[in-house]
Amino acid sequence: MSDPQLEDLSRDVDEAVRRRARLVQDVLSSGPARAAREHGVTRQTAAKWAQRYRTGGAAQLSRPAGRRRTTQELRRAALTAPLWMPTTKWSTRSIADALGVSQSFVARAWEAMRSGTALSDDLTGAMTGRQPAVLGLLVTSEHAVLAFQLTPVTRREDPAPPARVGPAVQRVLRTVLASDLVRREVPATRPADVTPFWDEVLDAADPDATLMAIGSDAAPMPAEVSVQGVCRDVGEWLALFPLFVEWGPLLSPAAALQLENELRTWARTPRRAFTWVRPTTPAGESRGPAARAAVRHLGPERALADEIVVTIRQGIAEGRLAAGDRVTERYLAGRLRTTRAQVRTAMRLLERDGLLTITTGHAAVVPVLTTNDVVETYAARRALGTLVIRAAVRWSPQERQSVEDALDALERCASTGDAHRTGEADIAFQNALAEASGLVRIAPMLEILADHLRMFIAVMGLDYAYPIDAMLRDDRAIFEAIDAGDGEVAAERWRVKIDEAATYMLGQLSAGRSRPTGRS
Template identity: 85%
Template sequence: MSDPQLEDLSRDADEAVRLRARLVRDVLSLGPTRAAREHGVTRQTAAKWAQRYRTGGAAQLSRPAHRRRSTQELRRAALTAPLWMPTTKWSSRSIAEALGVSQSFVARAWEEMRSGTPLGDDLTAAMIGRQPAILGLLVTSEAAVVAFQLTPVTRQETPDPPTRGDPAVHRSLRTLLAADLVRPELPATPAAAPRAFWEEVRNAADPDATVMALASDAAPVPAEVSVGGVCRDAHEWLSLFPFLLDRGPLLSPAAALQLEAGLRTWARTPRHAFTWVRPPTPAGSSRGPAMRAAVRHLGPERALADEVVLTIRQGIAEGRLAGGDRVTERYLSGRLRTTRAQVRTAMRLLERDGLLTITTGHAAVVPVLTTNDVVETYAARRALGALVIRAAVRWSPQKRQSVAESLDALERCAVTGNVHRTGDADIAFQDALAHASGLVRIAPMLEVLADHLRMFIAVMGLDYAYPIDAMVRDDRALFEAIDSGDADAAVHRWRIKIDDAAAYMLGQLPAPGPRPTGGKLPGSRT
């Protein structure tokens, strides 16, 4: 891999810049371990500069290695901490430790989020007699916009109680508001993104509800959507925090977790507008046992397990971890700011799912990908998917609509050219098919298998293992075959899709070699 700018920097007059450029060049060609050894630095240092190059280009190698952050930069970091902290279970204390400041500094940075605003008072008055709920969030280069639905409350009904005492509610709402601070990093947003967002919002709204928008700055809103308020500045936007807390359950726990996870993923590389819309719930199906059984448990243990997987995948991407390395409870609890007992429970969940292998010494081994792993995982997805598709041929109109909307979302993502986002939409389409089948035990199984694929891709250093045009083509053909009632044709399409993806990944596997025994994670002692 060659970059003319990187080659130029390797001959720069500044010795520090020359050394960094040459180190990165060798990391890309030789790998972080060998490059670190040849340059006389640690693997962490080699991986750090390579990651800066990958995310910011050659210009990142010219900036000083160390610079004291200004008070304003530290304040912004404290306000955006919900988006970048290693775990969602953060606190003012853990943020202060991560930033190297006092806890009182973080509290002062958050002070404007406690003060309230006259706009909040106006919104409260406008919502009297109506129950609000968040339908979606749009973050573009112009503004952050929250879409609410306001449902009339009859005299016989009692509004839902407020949830100010729930720490999870505090954290999710802070994350929502913090997203506006990332907005200056976004490129200009195409007009198609807001239009698609508002179309999804209209589909998700209840028939008798009024849709209202609340924006951090001036932004175009459809004529049929009422504008509850436009904030004058970032201070007024952040000051809406007490207003949101007092509105009761604006989101279900599952929806809040989904929104927060999406924001945190997006904020790592905010290269496009962020859109999230609450999934529409078919009437009469939201409280049945079949619906509950079809969704993987989203409790705190599972949420922490997902954070553990994400931390390991990040470590692989940054060159600090590789297949066969040991990841200790001590390391994970330090990175995720939680206890070793909680990490141990999460690791057991992951071992049960086959994503990690727990060893002696309170550690787990990062999987080493083999041909058998790929063949077994794709064979399971192939078989389970065939069952799902044959059952989905009998879907109800409501379930068909849910799958059609997920396919539309896939096609909108494909237009952006973002392979990772389109890949996630492809998996969401497959999950929607599983839910539409009525086979309530299949969906959680496919979710676990999707986690396996993501781990495989991280270990191998691949992009999503399916081209964008092929995703759209195959998923559209699959939907049309199911919609026509031709189960055999639909299953045939599914098997071609899975076989092509498996062949791609098998073709990327390195030649078989001795299996690593599990080295220590850099920086750990156990």
């Protein structure tokens, strides 16, 4: 069973702790040699931290109790806070509380984001008679690059005042600039890995627009990018913030929210370069992963709701919570360093999805698993998954690669012999299939049902350990059938997989009820 404390540390405030936890996770799933290559450390370092974890648990990866974080470490944590805070509705106060510093310390750390530079002046000159809009963001191990299009603006005798940039978009801009500070955690990026990004940027640009790109460091750019800016250091990169605010709304609210959610998700485990390109078609019409993410992750409340589910599952795994227990808003707000009002809104989303039941007294009840819950959930996944798989036969090369990556991750987890970790990878594979289908309404439904399965498995605990070889066998067969263009064979393999999984869970649920729980 995977260690929930290790999962917690992979999202820790302390960057060093996060890196150790992620390194150990990869050592356990793929071995020290491969993990060392992906994290840019020696094999001895990877083996050392894995051994400390095996002998002393997750606590061995935390900062020593007697060692205080340096001012530089705290400043870096404040600058990267938009990426690791549990909710996007952060403030200087909530960041200060999370770090144990004053609000004025956070404000001083952000001073670099309040003054212009020589590069800002040059870029302002390039804006004359043009309106900028963000086309895409690329973050590799070597640099971060923001791509823009500059559209000619028709002169008016009585020009309208520039549109104001709202607080939500300003938070997104800070998140974008913070991404450069975590790029050293990204494995080495090959030039071929970023070619698709530039191809998508060129496709997304308007025909009459001028292309501009700003890099946090020197970066190769295609010839079509006629206006280029390169920052001398991280301070100059962060100092772009007031310039971007002055330029007006660079992103629509929907695109900004989409970019923020994808960037924060990536920053938790930045195992590859990050790429995001503005959708070229209206929401719900694109087959790209960005459009689908906007359907599932509708806002900061949804992101916080996902964190609440994870927190409850971890509480169950650690024995602090059990089926039927009440979880209060106060407890969750304290664990997630956010407000009770935000927790309340997120809990309503979870109640709507059927993951929690809200009771009087501002609390939720941990689900008590029933036979009907299992039957209904698996029946829904069986039907919706069949539609997804038939649609996935038309996947694009990029979508196929994302599914193959998920299958590779499943095989690495299977090699460890950890049934629970492999089960999580199996669900991730199924979600990757859903995203590759292009069904923008059905895919999010399957993701919500996957959250139900995770909650069921957490409640069942050690009673549930679905056979690893069955997961591998079924997922390989489904992938190979889709890859061969045979949607009917793939759909039949899916139905067999779901039926067998439902039968197993019902059997374990029945067996678990016939034994004493051991809980007083």
